[in-house]
Each structure stands twice: as C-alpha cells, then as structure tokens.
Amino acid sequence: MMFFLDDQQREFARSLNSLLAASGPPGVIRAWASGDHATGRTLWARLADAGVFALAVPQEHGGLGPLPVELTVAFTELGRHAVPGPVVETVAAAALLDRLGDGAAAATWLPGIAEGRTIASLCLLSADSPYALDADAADAVLVVDGDTVRLAVRAGPVQSSMDPARRMSRPSGGQVLARGPAVTTAAAHAADVAALATAAQSLGLGRTLLAHTVTYAKQRSQFGVAIGSFQALKHRLADALIGLEFAEPLVHAAALALAQDDPASGRDVAAAKLAACEAAWNAARTGLQIHGALGYTEELDLSLWIRKARALRSAWGSPTTCRARVLT
Amino acid sequence: MDLHFTAAEEAFRAEARAWLTAHVPRIPLPSLETAEGFAAHREWERMLSADRWSVVSWPEEYGGRGASLLEWLIFEEEYYSANAPGRVGQNGISLLAPSLFEHGTDEQRARILPPTARGDVIWAQAWSEPESGSDLASLRSTATRTDGGWLLSGQKTWASRAAFADRAFGLFRSHPGADRPHHGLTYLMFSLRAPGVSVRPIRRIDGKPAFAELFLDSVFVPDEDVLGEPGQGWRIAMSTAGNERGLTLRSPGRFSAAADRLTALWREQADPADTAVRDRVADAMIGARAYRLFTYAAASRIAAGGTLGPESSMNKIFWSELDIALHETALDILGPYGELAHEAVEAPEYGSWAEGYTFSLAGPIYAGTNEIQRDIIAERLLGLPKGRR
Numbered sequence: 048m049m050f051f052l053d054d055q056q057r058e059f060a061r062s063l064n065s066l067l068a069a070s071g072p073p074g075v076i077r078a079w080a081s082g083d084h085a086t087g088r089t090l091w092a093r094l095a096d097a098g099v100f101a102l103a104v105p106q107e108h109g110g111l112g113p114l115p116v117e118l119t120v121a122f123t124e125l126g127r128h129a130v131p132g133p134v135v136e137t138v139a140a141a142a143l144l145d146r147l148g149d150g151a152a153a154a155t156w157l158p159g160i161a162e163g164r165t166i167a168s169l170c171l172l173s174a175d176s177p178y179a180l181d182a183d184a185a186d187a188v189l190v191v192d193g194d195t196v197r198l199a200v201r202a203g204p205v206q207s208s209m210d211p212a213r214r215m216s217r218p219s220g221g222q223v224l225a226r227g228p229a230v231t232t233a234a235a236h237a238a239d240v241a242a243l244a245t246a247a248q249s250l251g252l253g254r255t256l257l258a259h260t261v262t263y264a265k266q267r268s269q270f271g272v273a274i275g276s277f278q279a280l281k282h283r284l285a286d287a288l289i290g291l292e293f294a295e296p297l298v299h300a301a302a303l304a305l306a307q308d309d310p311a312s313g314r315d316v317a318a319a320k321l322a323a324c325e326a327a328w329n330a331a332r333t334g335l336q337i338h339g340a341l342g343y344t345e346e347l348d349l350s351l352w353i354r355k356a357r358a359l360r361s362a363w364g365s366p367t368t369c370r371a372r373v374l375t
Numbered sequence: 376m377d378l379h380f381t382a383a384e385e386a387f388r389a390e391a392r393a394w395l396t397a398h399v400p401r402i403p404l405p406s407l408e409t410a411e412g413f414a415a416h417r418e419w420e421r422m423l424s425a426d427r428w429s430v431v432s433w434p435e436e437y438g439g440r441g442a443s444l445l446e447w448l449i450f451e452e453e454y455y456s457a458n459a460p461g462r463v464g465q466n467g468i469s470l471l472a473p474s475l476f477e478h479g480t481d482e483q484r485a486r487i488l489p490p491t492a493r494g495d496v497i498w499a500q501a502w503s504e505p506e507s508g509s510d511l512a513s514l515r516s517t518a519t520r521t522d523g524g525w526l527l528s529g530q531k532t533w534a535s536r537a538a539f540a541d542r543a544f545g546l547f548r549s550h551p552g553a554d555r556p557h558h559g560l561t562y563l564m565f566s567l568r569a570p571g572v573s574v575r576p577i578r579r580i581d582g583k584p585a586f587a588e589l590f591l592d593s594v595f596v597p598d599e600d601v602l603g604e605p606g607q608g609w610r611i612a613m614s615t616a617g618n619e620r621g622l623t624l625r626s627p628g629r630f631s632a633a634a635d636r637l638t639a640l641w642r643e644q645a646d647p648a649d650t651a652v653r654d655r656v657a658d659a660m661i662g663a664r665a666y667r668l669f670t671y672a673a674a675s676r677i678a679a680g681g682t683l684g685p686e687s688s689m690n691k692i693f694w695s696e697l698d699i700a701l702h703e704t705a706l707d708i709l710g711p712y713g714e715l716a717h718e719a720v721e722a723p724e725y726g727s728w729a730e731g732y733t734f735s736l737a738g739p740i741y742a743g744t745n746e747i748q749r750d751i752i753a754e755r756l757l758g759l760p761k762g763r764r
Contacts, residue, residue, distance in 0.1 A: 048445060049679065050378055050671045116376055261757050276762030278746070281753030288752060289689050296668035297661070303378055318661045367650070370657035374638065 050296070052120065060120050063097060067128035073348040079131035080211035084184045087132050088166075094130070095163020103138035103240065105145055108157035113142065115240070115302040119247035123298075126251025126327075129352050131212035133168040133181045135248065135363065139241035140167035140189050146233035147196065149225045156187055170199075170218050173231075174238050174363065178206065178215035188218045191234040197221045210358040212351065239305060239316045241363040246298050246316070246323035252356050253291045253327035259349050260284065260334040280337055287333045290326030297322045317364060317372035324360040331356035378671065380449070387442070388449045394426060395457035403725045406717055407463045408583035413497075413539040416463035420494025430468055430492045437484065438492030444674045451628035452667075456635065458727075461734075466536055467491040467498035471544050474562070478603035478611045486599075487564070499537035499567065501545030501589055502612075504530060509747050509764070511546075512557035512609065516591065518547035524597040525549065525605075527565060530590055535741070537587035538576035542566050546608045553606070562608035564600040571595070581716070581733045625694050625738075627667035630701070633731065634663035636724075637705050645708045655704040662697040666690075686756075688748040695738030695745060702732035 052060070070090050079087045094100065102118045104110025112118070118138060125134055141160045144153045159165030168185040170178060172192045182188045182202035190197045199218035206215045261284060264275030274280055301319035304312035331353040335342040344350065360366065380388070404419065405412035423429035424438060432447040433439025442450065462468065472491065475484055490496040507514040516529025527547055537543060544564045553559025567574055571594040576584035603611040641656045669690070673683055705728045706713035717726035717733075739745040753759045 048379055048671060048675050049376060050668070050675045051679075052376060056376070257757075261759065264759060272762065273760050275753075275759040278750065278762065278764065281757075281759050281762075282746070282749040284757055284759065285692075285749040285752035288757060289693060292686075292689055293662075293665040293669050293693055296672050297665050299376060299672075300378060300664075300668050303376065318664055321657075322661055322665060367654070370654045370661075371650075373657040373660055374641075374653060 050299070052116075052299075056117060056120050059117065060124055063094075063099070063121060063124040064127065066093060066097060067124060067130065070128075072128040072130065073351060076129055076131045076212045076351050079184075080214075082183070082205075082214070084132075087184070090130065091132060091166060092163045094125075094134075095161070099125070099134075100137060100141070100163055101161040103141040103145075104157045104161040108145075108153055108161065110141075110157065110161040113145065113306070115243060115305040116299065118240075118244060119298050119302045122244045122247035123251040123254075126248035126253075127255050129212070129252060129255070129355050131181075133166060133179075133185055135241050135244040136169040136180050136185075137165075137167045138244055139237045139363075140169040140187070142240040143169065143189060143191070143196070143233050143237035146229070146236050147225045148229045148233075152224050159186070168218075169237065169241070171234055171238055171241075173234060175368075176362075177217050179218045181214050182216045182218055183214060188221075189224070190218050190221070191230060191237075194228060194230045195226045196224045196230050196234070198224050208358055210351075210354040212355065213358055235313075238363065239313055242316050242320040242369075243298070243301055243305060245359050245363045246294075246301070246320045249323040249327035249356065249359050250291060250295055250298055252352050252359070253287070253294075253323070253330040256327070256330040256334040256349065256352050256356065257284065257287050257291065259352075260287075260330075260337050264337055274337070283333045283337070287326070287330040290322075290329050294319070294322035294326040314373055314375065317369040320364045321366055321369035321373070324356075325366065327356040328360050378668075380445075384446060384449060387446050388453060391428070391450050391453040392457070394428060395453055395459055398422060398426075399457045399459045403458070403727060404460045406583055406730060407461050408538075408579070408585040410539060413463060413536075416460055417494045417497060419460045420462070420464045420497075424493040429464065429494065430472070430488075433472070433488065433492065437488040444677055445671075448626060448628065448670060448674060451626035452631060453628070455626075455628040455632035458632070463536065464491065464494055464497055466500045466540075466544075467496065470500055471498055471564075474602060474611055474614075477614060478562075483599070483602070496542055497536060497540045499534045499540040499543040499587070499589075501531040501534045501537070501543040503533045505532050508533075509744055512560075514546060514548060514560070516545075516547050517551070518549040518561050518563060518596070518605075520549075521595070524595055525561070525563060525601070527563065527571075527591045527594040527596055530588065532588045533577070533586050533741075534589050535586045537567060537574055537589060538584040540567060543589065544602070546612055549608075550606050557609040559606055560608035561605045562602040562611045563596050564602060565594055565596045569594050569596075579733070580736065625691075625698075627663070627670045627694075630663040630694060630697055631667050633698070633701055634659045637701055637708075640705055640708055652704065652708060655700070655707075659697070659701040659704060662693070662700070666694055666697065669693075688743075688751045689756075691742060692739075692745045692748050692752075695735075698735040698738050699732075702728060702735045706732060 075086045099121045101110040102112045102114045144156055165186045167187045168179040168182050170190045179188050188199040190199050199221040201219050203217040265273050267274050297319040301315040304315040335353055404415040407413055407416040430439045431442040431450045434441050504514050518525040518527055546560045549561035550559030571592040573590040575588045577586050579585040637659050645652050712723050715722035717730040
C-alpha cells in the first residue's frame with residue numbers, strides 16, 4: 048500500500064498551482080461573471096496544454112485518461128484558484144461520451160475536449176438539476192433525459208447564481224446523440240466523475256479559504272494583539288483544517304475506486320463529495336466570520352471562494368443525496 | 376497511489392480472523408473496570424499472548440510478531456470486527472512500550488516487555504496531578520535522589536486502571552531548580568504495591584472504579600526503573616506522541632467495526648422514513664471511513680520513511696468526537712432500551728452500546744483535552760501565535 052501522491056503527481060499539482068497563480072484568478076473570475084469569457088478561454092487553453100482535460104479523455108481520442116487520481120490532483124488546484132467555467136461539466140461530458148458506445152460522437156467531441164478547443168457543459172435531468180452551467184460559453188451542451196442524450200441547441204436566459212461565476216440556464220432542443228441503456232449507465236458514471244471533480248475542487252477551495260484566513264488572523268490586531276492568538280478563533284481554524292485533512296483521503300480513495308471500476312465506487316464518491324464539500328463550506332463560514340465585515344464585502348476576493356463553496360455544496364449531489372447513497 | 380494489501384498481508388488478516396473467530400468469547404466479558412472484569416480481561420491478555428496476538432507489532436523476542444504498522448492496523452480491524460474484549464493492557468502496550476523501545480535499555484526491555492505482553496504486569500498511567508491537568512508540566516510530585524535510586528512523594532490522580540493494576544509509570548520533578556517547568560522532570564516506573572503507595576480508587580461517571588488517586592510517601596524506586604536520562608522525562612514522554620503513539624492510541628478498526636454495527640442496528644431497528652437518523656448513520660460511516668483512510672495514508676508515509684508530527688492531534692479530536700456521535704446515534708435508535716445500563720439483563724447486545732457510550736464520553740478529555748489539541752493544531756500546524764489558554 049502506498050496511499051499518498053507520488054512525486055510525479057505532486058509535481059503536477061505544483062506546476063498547475065504556479066500556472067494558475069500567475070493567471071490572476073480574481074480578475075478572470077470577475078470577467079467571467081460579467082459574461083466576458085476571453086481571459087477565461089485563454090486560461091482554459093493553458094490548462095488544456097498542461098493536460099488537465101486530457102485526463103478525462105481516453106488515448107484513442109487524443110487524451111491521457113481516464114486517470115481519476117490525477118483528475119482529483121488537477122481539480123484540487125483548480126479549486127484552490129476558484130477557476131471559473133464548466134470545468135467539472137467538461138470532464139463529466141468526456142466521461143459520458145467515452146462510455147456511450149457511440150464511436151462517432153466520441154470521435155467528434157473528445158479530441159477537442161482534450162485539446163481545450165471544446166468547452167462542454169452537461170445537464171443530467173436525472174440528477175435533479177434542470178440547468179446547464181455556462182451554456183453561453185460552451186461549444187457543446189449535452190443533456191441527458193432518461194435513456195436519451197441530446198446535443199442542445201438553445202439555452203434559456205442566464206439564471207445568476209450566488210457564485211457570480213456560475214451562470215446557469217435551461218438547455219433545450221437539439222438532435223438526439225444516442226438513446227438506450229448505455230446512455231443511462233454512462234450518465235451514472237458521468238455523475239460520479241462530476242461529483243468526484245466537485246469534491247476535489249471543494250478541497251482546493253477550502254485550502255485557500257483556510258490559508259487566507261490564517262494569514263489574516265495573524266495580521267489583524269485588536270485589543271493590542273493578533274486576533275489569531277484568541278482561542279475562539281484558533282479552535283474554529285483548527286476544526287476547518289481537520290475537516291479538510293480528513294476529507295482528502297476520502298477523495299483520493301474514491302478516485303482509486305473509480306479508476307478500478309469498483310462496483311462500490313458510487314458510495315465512495317458520495318462519501319468524498321459530502322466530506323469535501325462540508326469541509327469547504329465550514330472553511331468558508333470560518334473565513335467569513337474571521338474576516339468580519341470585510342469578509343461580507345463583494346470587494347474582498349475571498350468572497351468569490353466563499354460563494355463558490357456554498358454553490359458546490361449542492362452541485363452534483365446534495366448532502367442529503369450523498370448521505371442516502373453512502374448507505375445503499 | 377494504491378490501497379492494496381499484499382498477499383502476505385491478506386494471509387496475516389486471514390490468520391488473525393481465524394484465531395479470533397475461534398477464541399473471542401461469545402458473551403462479552405464483564406466490564407474491565409470491575410475487579411471481576413479486570414481479572415477476566417487479564418486472562419484474555421494471557422490467551423492472546425500465548426498465541427502471540429497480544430503485541431503483534433513488537434519484535435518476536437518480546438512476544439510479538441514483528442508486524443508492520445499496516446499489519447497492526449489489519450489486526451486491529453479484525454480484532455474489533457470480531458467484537459473482541461477491550462484491552463486492559465493498553466497503557467503498557469501503547470503508552471509505555473513505545474517509550475521503552477525508543478529510550479529504554481536492553482536490560483529494561485528484556486525485563487519489562489515480556490510480562491507486559493503476557494498480561495502478567497498491567498500498567499496504570501500516572502501523569503496528572505490535582506493541580507496539573509492540561510498544564511501537565513506544572514506537576515509537583517517529586518523524585519529525590521537517594522542511595523541507588525529515587526524517593527517519590529506527592530499525589531497523582533486520574534490514574535487509569537490503577538484500581539486493579541500492578542505497576543505505574545509517570546513523570547516526577549527531580550531537578551526543582553530547572554529553568555523551565557518542563558525541564559527537570561524524570562520518567563519513572565514503580566510498583567503500586569510498593570511501601571509508601573496508597574491507591575484510592577475513583578468511580579467514574581457510571582460508578583465503576585476506572586481510575587484512582589495515588590498517594591506517594593517516600594516510595595523507593597531503584598535506578599533500573601528510570602526510563603531514559605534523569606531530567607529528560609518530558610522529552611521522553613512527548614517524543615513518542617508524534618509518531619506511532621499518535622497513530623496507535625485508538626485504532627481505526629474500532630470505529631469501522633462500531634460504524635458497521637451501527638449500520639446493522641439501523642437497518643434492523645430504525646424507521647426508514649426517519650431521514651434525520653439515517654443522516655447520522657451515514658455520517659458515522661463516512662467518519663469511520665475517513666479515519667481509516669487517513670490512518671492508511673499516515674501508515675504508508677511512515678513505511679516510506681516519513682514521520683508524523685502534530686497530525687496526531689487531529690486524529691485524537693476526530694476519533695473522540697466520532698465515537699460519541701456514533702454511540703449517541705445508536706442509543707437514539709434503541710429508543711427505550713438505549714438507557715439500559717451495561718449490567719441490565721434486558722440491555723440490547725449485552726449492554727455494549729451503553730458501555731461504549733460511557734467509554735466514549737471520556738475521549739475528548741483524556742490524553743490531552745480536545746481544547747489543548749486544538750491549540751496545538753492552531754499553533755504548530757497553522758502557525759498562529761501563542762496566547763492565553
């Protein structure tokens with residue numbers, strides 16, 4: 048047993064982290080939120096060059112995957128920098144297309160996803176969401192309804208989210224790409240990939256929320272001392288760290304289960320999704336509280352992380368859904 | 376990255392399971408915090424030891440199997456899923472022995488470890504004092520130099536197992552002029568039956584004498600029972616807290632087994648429409664799984680040459696809170712039967728949920744309260760400034 052990331056995986060994380068830090072995420076996020084996708088698409092292309100989307104695409108279609116463990120490594124870094132756009136939906140769409148058993152659809156879309164030319168969004172009506180994320184920015188919007196998958200042609204008006212970088216809309220119309228039991232199976236797998244990527248992304252969000260809040264607690268002085276010397280704050284921050292530290296191995300183990308097509312992988316993914324999203328949300332609440340009124344402002348960049356953590360908690364498997372699944 | 380066990384590890388698991396299936400008593404032993412139960416648990420330790428299952432991770436020469444940390448985790452998983460008795464020898468096995476391995480002499484290891492492994496010597500711990508709990512380094516019991524050894528005087532308290540144990544280990548102030556409180560302490564081992572020792576059992580919240588006060592009046596301890604260098608006791612007591620002891624105080628097997636039993640109880644007895652209870656059962660399952668995986672990660676890092684640091688503080692908070700939540704959930708599912716005490720004839724599952732619940736309540740308090748652990752995490756892992764406690 049070697050249940051930790053190897054040198055190569057850690058190096059991959061480090062290089063993505065530097066790439067993302069250099070891209071100035073808050074500016075990209077705010078532009079994306081206003082409907083200006085230019086800087087987001089530039090960043091998307093860089094991520095593709097680094098191999099992020101290829102991790103979800105099989106080699107026969109120009110990818111490197113599927114490599115769920117590396118995918119969680121990458122998505123933790125995307126979360127650390129709150130990268131906007133349908134990153135989760137694109138890798139989940141790739142997982143769907145890969146498993147449809149429809150060679151033509153796979154050959155049409157997967158190489159573009161791997162190379163970063165194609166931004167995809169995905170709406171699984173079976174997952175109780177009528178919305179596709181960032182359909183206005185996507186080159187392909189896939190909609191699964193029961194045993195049918197369609198390539199949507201229209202999207203309704205954008206419904207703004209509490210995470211301003213998440214732009215939701217109802218997709219409609221379009222041609223049927225595939226129909227039959229393979230679609231249902233592929234959609235369930237895609238939902239697992241989406242939940243796993245969301246969990247990893249949440250871990251990263253939580254890490255940043257905690258790190259910035261710890262820094263602030265060391266700098267901010269009241270009553271003549273750093274507020275981080277007060278036990279009430281220390282204990283909240285310690286709890287935030289515990290949540291993240293114990294969620295991380297659940298995320299890695301769920302990735303291993305998916306990599307091996309373990310029949311119990313759905314339960315493992317649900318446990319990871321719940322723990323990671325709860326931990327991120329706890330880090331967000333702690334961050335908000337410790338930043339005081341400053342944390343409650345739109346101007347503070349960290350507010351983008353706080354709001355995303357809340358949105359991801361419900362995306363691709365609510366806490367209730369995840370808990371029910373753990374006991375199936 | 377992988378979560379695989381080798382064929383040898385799987386064989387070890389199968390061997391442990393077979394032995395436990397054949398030997399674990401069908402009806403749980405009486406509580407180890409009673410005279411009768413203590414004796415029964417000591418016999419159980421002897422039975423474990425006879426087939427070399429009492430201290431699997433120790434070298435063979437001391438009664439172990441030289442098992443790796445991962446094999447130890449496997450053994451513990453099997454141990455608790457077999458519903459085997461609590462370990463009355465735990466203080467000696469997982470608190471004292473790691474210090475002996477790291478700081479003791481060959482003579483001490485040869486003399487002390489085998490009877491500890493056999494259950495012939497059961498150890499109590501003697502850290503806390505009436506005025507020194509969380510602030511342990513302020514302790515005042517003294518060790519005074521005398522011909523061929525030390526004379527111990529003072530008062531220790533919350534000495535777990537001391538009501539029925541044979542020997543105890545603890546820290547004593549040997550160099551009163553030292554510059555800082557945690558300097559000048561010496562780690563000593565002594566007999567609870569030595570002249571000058573009085574043991575006054577303390578009843579824990581359910582009335583059982585789970586710990587005791589120790590009154591020490593010029594108790595002679597020979598030099599051979601000093602662990603490590605005199606004056607270095609604090610460092611010795613703390614050094615093993617960071618590595619294996621941090622990992623082995625409460626093994627994940629215990630919580631995985633309890634979460635499995637809770638899930639079985641929920642499936643058999645809970646109202647499926649009660650989603651509030653279902654969510655708590657799911658949280659117990661997720662928590663137990665997280666703790667198990669977190670420990671696998673730590674164990675494989677150690678096996679690869681890494682070390683553990685203050686992470687053990689996170690462990691302790693996590694399992695102690697999980698343990699309480701898990702038992703609370705079981706008691707709620709049991710409804711009117713949940714409150715039936717361990718001894719009640721009609722208590723479900725021989726009162727194991729009630730006994731486990733009482734035991735769990737102490738978790739956030741002993742071995743450094745969870746508040747102290749949170750301070751350690753905040754200061755040593757997050758780098759926050761020290762402040763008033």
